Amino acid sequence: MSRLNDRARTPATVWLRLPDMEPAEGLVREWLSDQLGIAKNDIRFERDAQGRPRLQAPLAHMDCNWSHSGGFLLASVVTHARVGVDIELIQPRRRIDDIAERYFTPAEQAWLGRLNGRNKVRAFHRLWCCKEAILKAHGRGLSFGLDRLELLPDTKRRMQLQAMDAELGSPYAWQLEEWIPAAGYVAALAVKRA
Structure with a gap:
């Protein structure tokens, strides 16, 4: 796992086991809370017309994306850029x-x-x-x-x-x-x- 580096604007990325019946968005929210030092309830996503999640204020300057396959989750967040991941x-x-x-x-x-x-x-x-x-x-x-x-x-x-x-x-x-x-x-x- 890497931690978000705001100064260098390099993405922070995590790869972890996705427990059965656990929604990926909930795990991503927990990971972001840990990465950013923000309460989980303050991390809000809104889906655009294509269904892509977008972080809302106060995190609108960041972009987050995730993917899951075969029981694993990959997520990444970056500041002032667009990020996409796939596993x-x-x-x-x-x-x-x-x-x-x-x-x-x-x-x-x-x-x-x-x-x-x-x-x-x-x-x-x-x-x-x-x-x-x-x-x-x-x-x-x-x-x-x-x-x-x-x-x-x-x-x-x-x-x-x-x-x-x-x-x-x-x-x-x-x-x-x-x-x-x-x-x-x-x-x-x-x-x-x-």
């Missing part, structure tokens, strides 16, 4: 090629097409996770279209934005991090500076 349990899917053909760009499909077996399954989930984190930070989520941004690995195998719809801004405005929080999972965090 995915890697699941072998028989139809990865079909999903990629429908939702990914031709260059992304070609990259996946050069991979086999577990490497392909993991790469698919990495790509999906990074795209979803970016689109969640943008505020429109998957409905915006996964094919409206293109990511490919760089020489160090880190996913890098290659191109994106003008509505998402410049690829240079985005910071993207990805990691393996535990065996069988991938996670991504996307931050767009104002």
Whole structure:
């Protein structure tokens, strides 16, 4: 777990087990209360037209996002920026090629097409996770279209934005991090500076 650094405006992020039947928003509220030193009752969310939660005053200068998969929760908060996170349990899917053909760009499909077996399954989930984190930070989520941004690995195998719809801004405005929080999972965090 990392703590919010207001001066550097780096995101604080937490990854934890999501207890059965526990609403994610309640856990996020508890985590934010601890991070910010604010009573849980003073942390208010309002959902926008796309259903994305937004912090309300006195925390309106902050952005918070969370994701859960396979019994785990990933949450992040940042000041004066937009943040999106995604966590995915890697699941072998028989139809990865079909999903990629429908939702990914031709260059992304070609990259996946050069991979086999577990490497392909993991790469698919990495790509999906990074795209979803970016689109969640943008505020429109998957409905915006996964094919409206293109990511490919760089020489160090880190996913890098290659191109994106003008509505998402410049690829240079985005910071993207990805990691393996535990065996069988991938996670991504996307931050767009104002």
